[in-house]
Amino acid sequence: MPRFIVVEDDHLQEAPLQDYLTSVFPDSTVETISTEEDFRLAMPAMRANIPDLVVLDVMLRWSFPRPNPPKPPKDVLSGGYYRAGLRCAQLLQEDALLRDVPVVLYTILELNDLLRDGQQLPPNSTYVGKNSELDVLVRHIRGVLRKKSRTK
Amino acid sequence: MIMMAAAHAVQQLTRVALNQDRPGTIEDLIEVVARSTESQGAVLWEAPDESQGDNTLSVVALWIDIPAPIRTRAVPADPITELSFATRSLAVPDNLAEMNPTIFSHPVNAALPINYNDGGHGVLSLLGADGFSAAAFETTVELVEILPDLCSAVRERQTLALVNACNSILHDADVESPGRPLSRERLGDHLSKVCNEVARALRCADVSIYLREPTDRASGYRRLSTSSGTAPGTWEFKGEPVDLVRSGLAPGSEPLMEVRLRHGGTVHGLLRCQGSTGPPHHFTTSDLAMLFPIAAQLGRYWRGWLQKRDIQDENAAWRGLAAGMTSLNKLLAQNLGREVRSGTDDQQVSEVAAEIIRQVVPESTGATVFRFPAEADIDSTLVPVALAGQEYRHDSASSASALTALRTGLQQHITDPEALAADELTPEVGWLLCTPIHIGEQRYGVLETVGQNARPPANSAQVHKIIADQIGLYNRLQDTLGHLYDVRQRLEIARRTEADAMEDLKHQLVSPLRTAASRAEFVLVGRRFDARAESQLKAIRGLCRKASRVAMSAGVFATLSQGGQPEPKLELFGRDDLLRTLIGVADDIQVLGDPRREIYFDVDRDSIRQLGRRLVQIDASFLQQCIGNVLDNAAKYAYTRTRVKIEARISPKTVAIVVTSTGLPMTKEDIAQCLQRNWRGDTARSTTGEGSGLGLWIVDNLMHAMSGRVVIRADFDQTRVSLVLPLT
Numbered sequence: 001m002p003r004f005i006v007v008e009d010d011h012l013q014e015a016p017l018q019d020y021l022t023s024v025f026p027d028s029t030v031e032t033i034s035t036e037e038d039f040r041l042a043m044p045a046m047r048a049n050i051p052d053l054v055v056l057d058v059m060l061r062w063s064f065p066r067p068n069p070p071k072p073p074k075d076v077l078s079g080g081y082y083r084a085g086l087r088c089a090q091l092l093q094e095d096a097l098l099r100d101v102p103v104v105l106y107t108i109l110e111l112n113d114l115l116r117d118g119q120q121l122p123p124n125s126t127y128v129g130k131n132s133e134l135d136v137l138v139r140h141i142r143g144v145l146r147k148k149s150r151t152k
Numbered sequence: 153m154i155m156m157a158a159a160h161a162v163q164q165l166t167r168v169a170l171n172q173d174r175p176g177t178i179e180d181l182i183e184v185v186a187r188s189t190e191s192q193g194a195v196l197w198e199a200p201d202e203s204q205g206d207n208t209l210s211v212v213a214l215w216i217d218i219p220a221p222i223r224t225r226a227v228p229a230d231p232i233t234e235l236s237f238a239t240r241s242l243a244v245p246d247n248l249a250e251m252n253p254t255i256f257s258h259p260v261n262a263a264l265p266i267n268y269n270d271g272g273h274g275v276l277s278l279l280g281a282d283g284f285s286a287a288a289f290e291t292t293v294e295l296v297e298i299l300p301d302l303c304s305a306v307r308e309r310q311t312l313a314l315v316n317a318c319n320s321i322l323h324d325a326d327v328e329s330p331g332r333p334l335s336r337e338r339l340g341d342h343l344s345k346v347c348n349e350v351a352r353a354l355r356c357a358d359v360s361i362y363l364r365e366p367t368d369r370a371s372g373y374r375r376l377s378t379s380s381g382t383a384p385g386t387w388e389f390k391g392e393p394v395d396l397v398r399s400g401l402a403p404g405s406e407p408l409m410e411v412r413l414r415h416g417g418t419v420h421g422l423l424r425c426q427g428s429t430g431p432p433h434h435f436t437t438s439d440l441a442m443l444f445p446i447a448a449q450l451g452r453y454w455r456g457w458l459q460k461r462d463i464q465d466e467n468a469a470w471r472g473l474a475a476g477m478t479s480l481n482k483l484l485a486q487n488l489g490r491e492v493r494s495g496t497d498d499q500q501v502s503e504v505a506a507e508i509i510r511q512v513v514p515e516s517t518g519a520t521v522f523r524f525p526a527e528a529d530i531d532s533t534l535v536p537v538a539l540a541g542q543e544y545r546h547d548s549a550s551s552a553s554a555l556t557a558l559r560t561g562l563q564q565h566i567t568d569p570e571a572l573a574a575d576e577l578t579p580e581v582g583w584l585l586c587t588p589i590h591i592g593e594q595r596y597g598v599l600e601t602v603g604q605n606a607r608p609p610a611n612s613a614q615v616h617k618i619i620a621d622q623i624g625l626y627n628r629l630q631d632t633l634g635h636l637y638d639v640r641q642r643l644e645i646a647r648r649t650e651a652d653a654m655e656d657l658k659h660q661l662v663s664p665l666r667t668a669a670s671r672a673e674f675v676l677v678g679r680r681f682d683a684r685a686e687s688q689l690k691a692i693r694g695l696c697r698k699a700s701r702v703a704m705s706a707g708v709f710a711t712l713s714q715g716g717q718p719e720p721k722l723e724l725f726g727r728d729d730l731l732r733t734l735i736g737v738a739d740d741i742q743v744l745g746d747p748r749r750e751i752y753f754d755v756d757r758d759s760i761r762q763l764g765r766r767l768v769q770i771d772a773s774f775l776q777q778c779i780g781n782v783l784d785n786a787a788k789y790a791y792t793r794t795r796v797k798i799e800a801r802i803s804p805k806t807v808a809i810v811v812t813s814t815g816l817p818m819t820k821e822d823i824a825q826c827l828q829r830n831w832r833g834d835t836a837r838s839t840t841g842e843g844s845g846l847g848l849w850i851v852d853n854l855m856h857a858m859s860g861r862v863v864i865r866a867d868f869d870q871t872r873v874s875l876v877l878p879l880t
Contacts (some may be wrong), residue, residue, distance in 0.1 A: 009842075010663055011272065011746040016670040034746075036841075059659055061840040064749060065789050065816045067869065069839050081841025082652050108659045108666075116651070130666055 001027040002145065003054040009034050009086060011063045015091065020134045036084045037063040048098045052093065053141060056083035056105035058129060086119065093122040102144045104128055106137060157287055158294040161188030165295055165518050167230045169302040174308045180432050180574040181302055183215035185295050189288040191278040192217060193258050197229055198274035198397035199237065202434045208401050209237055211431040216256055216279060219879065226433040228329065230255050233277045238264035245286060252784060255279060263286050264296045269304040270438050274388050310353055317349045318446050322453050333460035343377035350425065350446060351379040354439055357427025362389040363454060364421055373421050379595040393422040407435040408645045411443040420454050423447050423715035473615055476508030487502050488633060491880045493626045501536035501626060505599065509536045510540045513612045515603045518544040523597040534558065534598060544602045546576040554598040559588035563617065566818050583608045587616040596627040651832045656844035660702040664695035694740035701780045704773065720771035720857045727763035734760065734798055737776055741783045753783060756799035763800060767880045768807055774854040781847040782811045788843065789836055790815035808874040818866040827852040827862060
């Protein structure tokens with residue numbers, strides 16, 4: 001029973017994606033996270049219950065507005081909103097327990113835009129463009145899961 | 153017979169005087185006279201101070217058969233000799249028999265007056281116990297006739313020999329070090345030989361050479377060489393020298409001659425002869441005349457030596473400068489090659505420059521580089537950034553001369569002791585050189601150097617100028633590079649901002665279309681039109697409108713980026729049109745909003761109906777775009793569980809569509825800048841992070857295109873955006 005985590009800040013995209021994944025992988029559980037801040041807060045829980053795959057949007061807001069919010073960490077302030085998903089993938093990669101969790105960067109950005117300024121995809125991550133249909137994403141997820149089960 | 157003896161004596165005397173192999177001396181002449189007159193001895197006298205009324209006679213030369221030590225002792229004239237001098241005629245003892253006159257215990261036979269060629273007078277005394285024969289008298293008269301001429305000839309030959317000897321010594325000095333000047337010590341050794349030659353020729357007890365360097369601050373002349381063997385440099389001649397001679401016959405005085413060493417109108421020193429190892433035991437103007445050619449030789453040689461040394465120092469300075477500049481340039485290249493300027497870069501450069509000055513101008517005792525702070529007042533104090541050598545200023549923080557150099561852009565060269573003292577310099581400082589560091593009108597600082605001599609070395613002004621120019625050039629390059637780096641950084645930021653904006657636009661455009669497509673897929677798969685399908689279709693409509701707004705934003709962005717202005721298609725809008733537009737846009741935003749955040753958009757219909765029959769001239773798509781962007785912002789930055797109020801405020805000439813929301817606070821600075829392109833508030837940037845910074849800029853431009861304006865007010869977390877349009 002695969003366990004997916006979808007990190008997507010646009011609720012209009014999040015719901016259809018969650019619905020589609022649930023319909024394609026009927027046994028799966030899909031948890032959604034809407035902001036980078038929530039993703040960081042969810043990391044201890046992820047360590048306790050390691051997901052099979054994480055689908056990560058790249059342009060991801062840090063948090064929703066609220067009164068007197070705490071200041072974001074320095075790397076968020078300097079790195080900004082446009083590559084937040086890459087930062088999340090990197091955090092997983094640097095975590096001893098979570099570094100083997102496959103990450104699919106699912107983004108509207110073209111791959112060459114994503115890798116501008118010499119950035120690299122973390123080793124745990126692969127890329128799927130949002131321009132394609134959802135079944136392209138699903139086929140990619142299946143491939144990643146198969147590869148993962150073979151290496152176990 | 154007598155005539156032949158006299159002729160023979162004259163011949164002999166002339167031969168001695170003009171001997172080519174061995175130049176004769178006056179003693180030799182006197183010996184010939186003595187022998188020719190069969191005397192036991194002869195003494196030649198003169199009255200050196202006769203012109204001053206003093207007729208004291210002093211021995212010029214003598215020949216007498218007595219031990220040398222006694223012969224060299226000064227002796228007073230005997231009465232016969234004095235009588236002859238006084239009467240200017242022959243005097244013999246018969247005249248004063250009772251006095252029994254002697255010289256060195258030898259009886260005086262006769263004394264004959266002598267008229268020297270230089271106008272002086274003297275006496276020739278002949279000694280002997282056997283009386284003075286007629287033949288001897290005749291011979292003596294003949295010899296005395298030619299003796300002055302021969303004495304002059306001997307003196308001239310002695311002078312020539314002395315000049316030749318000195319020439320030879322100075323030539324040896326040149327040969328010893330042909331390419332460059334002798335060391336001062338070796339020069340002193342050679343000049344001591346000259347002193348010895350002069351001392352020997354004139355029978356002086358001491359001959360010394362005193363010299364002064366052109367750069368010496370002291371007014372005196374230091375002794376470089378001496379014939380007496382005392383250490384040079386331990387004596388100093390104070391005051392200005394003159395050419396003088398003192399016979400030394402006055403009681404308590406000793407013979408003295410001083411001749412200036414001159415060249416080209418400049419007095420470089422003096423040649424001083426003092427004391428006598430005689431005879432003679434006095435000096436005369438003839439002796440002084442003998443010194444003039446030697447003094448001229450020495451003056452010329454010293455000047456030549458100074459020139460050689462200056463050239464050598466100058467060459468060494470240029471070589472040192474070339475080496476120093478190479479190391480300085482290496483450092484400059486290193487500093488200029490770094491994109492990030494270190495705070496210590498300039499100081500390091502200044503320290504190296506000051507050190508180069510100290511090495512290239514060895515006479516300098518201290519060098520300081522002052523920096524003129526950018527944007528500082530021209531009259532403000534310069535900042536010392538590097539000092540090499542000794543401290544030389546009572547107050548190191550200020551330099552009036554350096555400020556003058558900075559102000560005028562001209563090198564300041566100060567040697568006046570009063571001016572130096574006024575500039576707070578310590579008393580040891582003899583010269584001050586302040587060189588402005590500037591390129592054109594741009595001033596960077598001043599390079600200041602001091603030394604203890606009377607004036608700086610000849611080429612130091614040029615050396616300072618070259619180094620100051622180099623530092624100036626470095627500063628200019630630093631400024632230029634700094635400016636280029638800033639421009640590059642700004643361009644890089646602009647490029648990134650543009651790229652971010654493009655990505656955001658793409659995100660905003662593609663995401664709703666992608667979502668709309670997915671939702672349409674669900675409706676189609678469901679194959680029935682129920683409440684859920686209706687909700688999906690409303691969302692699809694909202695998404696498409698949003699995509700349309702974003703596409704239009706992209707178009708406006710492109711127009712504005714090319715320097716154009718959006719062209720409105722104006723039409724008249726009444727209250728119903730306005731109400732419909734506001735409700736439509738608010739509905740779309742509401743439908744697309746995240747229901748979990750519970751942000752609600754309320755349109756105050758009554759406020760809009762207040763418009764009555766008045767009309768507003770607008771471009772409908774522009775207005776939709778403006779309201780949509782403002783409400784999008786409200787949805788993005790409003791707190792959870794808040795309401796966004798949309799209302800109209802009507803004045804006699806305008807209608808304002810006012811959107812009030814509660815969310816991230818805007819500061820006064822935010823409000824002042826939020827209509828600028830690519831502006832994003834710090835709070836918004838650090839909280840949600842999203843946004844391109846184009847939305848309000850586009851709204852502002854579209855409102856202007858419709859002759860309207862945007863007004864933003866904020867009261868802590870309450871933000872009110874008013875879109876003000878003129879009523880027709």
